[in-house]
Amino acid sequence: MPVDEAIPSVRPAPAGRTDGTPPRQRVPRARAASRGGRRAERLAPFVLLAPALLILALLRFWPLLLGVNFSFTGDGDRNGLMVGLDNYRELFGDPLFRGALRNVGLLVLLLPVAVAIPGLLATFIYLRVPGHRLFRSVYFFPAVLSPVIVGAIFNLLLAFDGPLNALLGGVGIGPVDWLGDPDVAMFVVVGVHVWATFGMALVVFLAGFATLDASLLDAARVDGASLPQTIRHVIVPSLSRTIQFVFVTTMIGMLTSMFGLLYVMTSGGPEGSTYLPEYYIWIQQGQMNRPALASAASTVLFLIMLVVGLLQISLLRRAVREA
Amino acid sequence: MKQRAVWSAVLVAALALAGCGSATDTRSSPGGADGKLVVWDWKSGEATAGAYLQKAKADFAKKHPNVTVEFVAQPYEQYYTLLGTAIQAGKGPDVILFNGGGQIRDRADALLPLDEYVAEDRQRLAGWEAFSKDGKTYAGPVTLQGHPIYYNRTLYEKAGLDPANPAKTWPEFVANCATLTKQTGAKCLALGNKEGFGIQFFLSAFGTGVFTPQEQDDWIAGKRDWNSPHVKRIFALWKETQDAKLNSDGANSTAMFNDSFAIFQSAKAAHVIGLMSDIGHWKDFSEFVTAEKLGVMRAPVVVPGATPNLPYDGGIGYGVAKWTKDPKVAADLVRSLTSTDALKSFYADAGAIASDTTIDVSQGGPAVATIVADLKAGKPALHVALSSKTLELMGRISQQLLSGSITVDEAVKQLAASDQAG
Numbered sequence: 001m002p003v004d005e006a007i008p009s010v011r012p013a014p015a016g017r018t019d020g021t022p023p024r025q026r027v028p029r030a031r032a033a034s035r036g037g038r039r040a041e042r043l044a045p046f047v048l049l050a051p052a053l054l055i056l057a058l059l060r061f062w063p064l065l066l067g068v069n070f071s072f073t074g075d076g077d078r079n080g081l082m083v084g085l086d087n088y089r090e091l092f093g094d095p096l097f098r099g100a101l102r103n104v105g106l107l108v109l110l111l112p113v114a115v116a117i118p119g120l121l122a123t124f125i126y127l128r129v130p131g132h133r134l135f136r137s138v139y140f141f142p143a144v145l146s147p148v149i150v151g152a153i154f155n156l157l158l159a160f161d162g163p164l165n166a167l168l169g170g171v172g173i174g175p176v177d178w179l180g181d182p183d184v185a186m187f188v189v190v191g192v193h194v195w196a197t198f199g200m201a202l203v204v205f206l207a208g209f210a211t212l213d214a215s216l217l218d219a220a221r222v223d224g225a226s227l228p229q230t231i232r233h234v235i236v237p238s239l240s241r242t243i244q245f246v247f248v249t250t251m252i253g254m255l256t257s258m259f260g261l262l263y264v265m266t267s268g269g270p271e272g273s274t275y276l277p278e279y280y281i282w283i284q285q286g287q288m289n290r291p292a293l294a295s296a297a298s299t300v301l302f303l304i305m306l307v308v309g310l311l312q313i314s315l316l317r318r319a320v321r322e323a
Numbered sequence: 324m325k326q327r328a329v330w331s332a333v334l335v336a337a338l339a340l341a342g343c344g345s346a347t348d349t350r351s352s353p354g355g356a357d358g359k360l361v362v363w364d365w366k367s368g369e370a371t372a373g374a375y376l377q378k379a380k381a382d383f384a385k386k387h388p389n390v391t392v393e394f395v396a397q398p399y400e401q402y403y404t405l406l407g408t409a410i411q412a413g414k415g416p417d418v419i420l421f422n423g424g425g426q427i428r429d430r431a432d433a434l435l436p437l438d439e440y441v442a443e444d445r446q447r448l449a450g451w452e453a454f455s456k457d458g459k460t461y462a463g464p465v466t467l468q469g470h471p472i473y474y475n476r477t478l479y480e481k482a483g484l485d486p487a488n489p490a491k492t493w494p495e496f497v498a499n500c501a502t503l504t505k506q507t508g509a510k511c512l513a514l515g516n517k518e519g520f521g522i523q524f525f526l527s528a529f530g531t532g533v534f535t536p537q538e539q540d541d542w543i544a545g546k547r548d549w550n551s552p553h554v555k556r557i558f559a560l561w562k563e564t565q566d567a568k569l570n571s572d573g574a575n576s577t578a579m580f581n582d583s584f585a586i587f588q589s590a591k592a593a594h595v596i597g598l599m600s601d602i603g604h605w606k607d608f609s610e611f612v613t614a615e616k617l618g619v620m621r622a623p624v625v626v627p628g629a630t631p632n633l634p635y636d637g638g639i640g641y642g643v644a645k646w647t648k649d650p651k652v653a654a655d656l657v658r659s660l661t662s663t664d665a666l667k668s669f670y671a672d673a674g675a676i677a678s679d680t681t682i683d684v685s686q687g688g689p690a691v692a693t694i695v696a697d698l699k700a701g702k703p704a705l706h707v708a709l710s711s712k713t714l715e716l717m718g719r720i721s722q723q724l725l726s727g728s729i730t731v732d733e734a735v736k737q738l739a740a741s742d743q744a745g
Contacts, residue, residue: 079432096719159582160573180517180576182726267518270575270722286404288711289429291411 064302071295079292087296097297100275103186104304107254107276110190114250115243118198122205123235126212127227136206143199147257150196151264155179158188182273185266189274192265193258201246208242248312255305277301360392360656362641363406364420368396374668383659387652406430417647418656421462423453423637424707425714434461435643440654448661448678450637452543452703462640463661464678465669466600469635470528470704471694473608474618475509478593482506489620493532493560496623500569503593511569513592515583516725517576519718524579524596525561526717527634527704532622533557536630536702543703549739553626559731560625562724575722579603588612594620599676600638605690606674614688621697633697634704637678713741 074083091097121139125132142150157164158178165175178188216238220230236243259278266274268283277297285294366372380392395416397405403426409415410433419434421427427434436459445451450464476486482503490496500511514521531539533556541547548554564570571577571586584603587595588611597603608617621631641660643653659665666677670684676694684695706714717738723729 076429076432158576160576175572177573177576180573180722180726182722182728185576266576269517269519269719271726271728272719282404283715285407286401288715289403289407291407 067295068299070292071299073292075290075292083292087293088300090293091296091300096272096275097277097280099272100277100280101304103274103276104255106186107190108251111247111251111254114190114194114198114254115201115246117194118201118246119205119239119243121198122202122209123231125202125206126209136202139202140199142196145196147196147260148264150192151261154188154192155265179266180270182269182271185270186274189258189261189265190254193254193261196261197250197253197257201250204246204249205239205242208239212238244316248316251308251312255308277304358390360390360418360647360653361416362392362394362418362420362656363397363402363409363416364394364641365397365399365402366420366639367394369673371673372669374672375665378668379656379660379662379665382662382665383656386655386659390652392656414646415644417644417653418660419642419644420465420639421454421642422639423450423462423464423468425709425711427454427461427640427642428456429711431456431459431461433645435645435647435650435653437461437463437643437654437657440651441658444658444661447663447681449680449698450635450640450678453637453707454640454642462637462642463657464637464640465661465666466638466675467635467678467698468601468638469599469633469676469694469701470524470596471599471619471633471690471697472528472594472622473587473597473605473690474594474620475587475590475612476616476618477612478503478507478509478590479618482593486618489618490623493623493625497567497569500567500593504568507590507593509590510571510586510592511594512564512571513583513586513595514564514570514574515577515579515586516574516718516721517578517582518580519715519721520579521574521583522561522717522721523706523714525564525721526557526706528596529560529622529625530557530705531631531634531702532625532629533560534626534705535628536632539632539702539705542705543708545708547708547742549735549742555731555735556626558724558734561721562727562731565725570725575725584608599635599694601673601675604674605688605694609688614690617688617690619690619693619697633694633701635676635698635701636703636707638675640678709742713738716741 071087072082072084073079074081074086118139121135125136125139129135145153156162159165160175160177160180164178169175176184179185212235216234217230220234225233255276256278258276259282262268262274262276262279268275268279277300281294281297281301284290284297367376376394383390383392406415406419407430410430421430438460441460441463444463448464450467451460453468454460454462454464474486474489479486479489482499483506484499484502490499503509503511516522533553534542535553538551538553565574571583571592577583577586580602584595584597584607586592587597588608590612595603597605597608599605605614605617605619621633624631641657643650643657647653661678663679663681666679667682669675670677670682676684676691676698680695680698684691706717709717720729720734720737724731724734
């Protein structure tokens, strides 16, 4: 415990005494009182921690354990019976769930794009392209819309007989079934998600830019660096921590808050191509009446998030240490 | 970092250990306080259900003046999720509104068999089959839900076809479609298969033109021969409608509710397989396709020997939770909710074909009259007999059939496996 180490360095005291009072200078009664005080003092941190720990234990870990426990029981006729790993076996045998996991992989692969877009746009705003004030607010605007509204808007825009296809038809390109073609739909949904959420990341980037040392940019300009060179050698290294942060938050956003969009835009289709674990869980629990299987899927999703989260934390740590 | 790794290892170990713990407790606890019944539905919030509930409550109050009834309207989108939670907890509402078919059968464990209470209503009401499992009845039907093939008589007239004489055979139907599209520019069928519902309606409506009556009965009874050429014919027919360009564009990205119905209403397609109650039906269409201009036809005969009929089942109905305190009182509430008077209001206000066959519908226009006349010869819808799991798979496979990424043989094979497993 860092606290234990800190005290002796401030107030040297014999071992075993944490309150730092010199021994043998107290009358017995005072010693007794101080012993009680010491006990209270020793307990104090635990008492102060208790509410937080209790809330965590009761409302987080206990339900988590119950959920995991539940995932080892059966559904329907076997309700309440222990079935071992049956649910997990079924889960990984289900092409739909495997597809959902593949889509998670796809999201991870698309992550750099989702981070690069707000990063680049923020750079342009920082470099004061004409109209940058307008863009700053316009870019943020979608972030205040709920996924359902965003989904509904894009449903209309991307409908087979919708305006986008009409536009494409106008320039002689055949209509694309944006939300009906399994090879295209997932990218469309991710694209819409990025469109709807990049405003937040943009704001974070702009905040990062505020800490950027302007003299470095001036120096680069004086040295005749081109825009790509400036971005590569000045902006990216200076903003490494901001970029890391945006990576983490964007990843979490993609894995946990695409449900609304999926629900409204594709319902997991076409042909099951836009399933994500979240959506799968919801379908199994709500539509198929398979709560135990849904628990198993939740557990898998939890483990994925745990691994991704730990990886990102360690990456962040390393980056901070290097910075 | 090391400490974190240790802690996460401990956490994972604890989670694994938890798996060895006890099974879930599913004992039911008594729900419903004295003199109070709680009803869950997704209807009572709608204005059109007001008069219906008023009458049902009044009827119930006559029998049990001391019992208060509380209706809790849940959002339909989350209805079965919320209900699933209540069932897991073993407590919740006393009386529960259900969709017929898979939704109630999957949850029959949590419900009380009502046979002894509803014996008197057997003859008066139709649609019991959809609320029964293994010979026991779990709910009293409120509406009938079916899948008539509606057509736009105006488009028929414009195309020079006789609206009183829709096609009787498949070749005739395809020829009519060609004429319709050529003369009016409208597609033949409005199809929305984004959620995979399109195939369900198609199977039930056009399936009656492929199956013999015996095959239909067997299918409903659970004796489904997925290897029979007729089953394959239905799925081949589904693909054919797409290949022959009968369907409206972008079916896989068009939502059935309500985009496909909108296509029909705006006369961009001449036919649509709709519903009888709630939504996507004669009353819904009447705003744009008036009652006189709306026709209802039976499926064309695809395979000789088939006698096309109207596929219908119990639509929605009220069941009683097995944890209710006094089953008799709860069952009486179900009976009040299915009384003739109450159902008459439901038919008139919400535009539903009520389960009570004694209600007079002559004011509703030719489409309603045809539907009600067809009820007698009608049979349960084919898709309702399938489990939710198979239906979900069928939805995905039907999209693959439309896009051509799967063969009919492979599709039927996968469906057979799913149907026989469940």
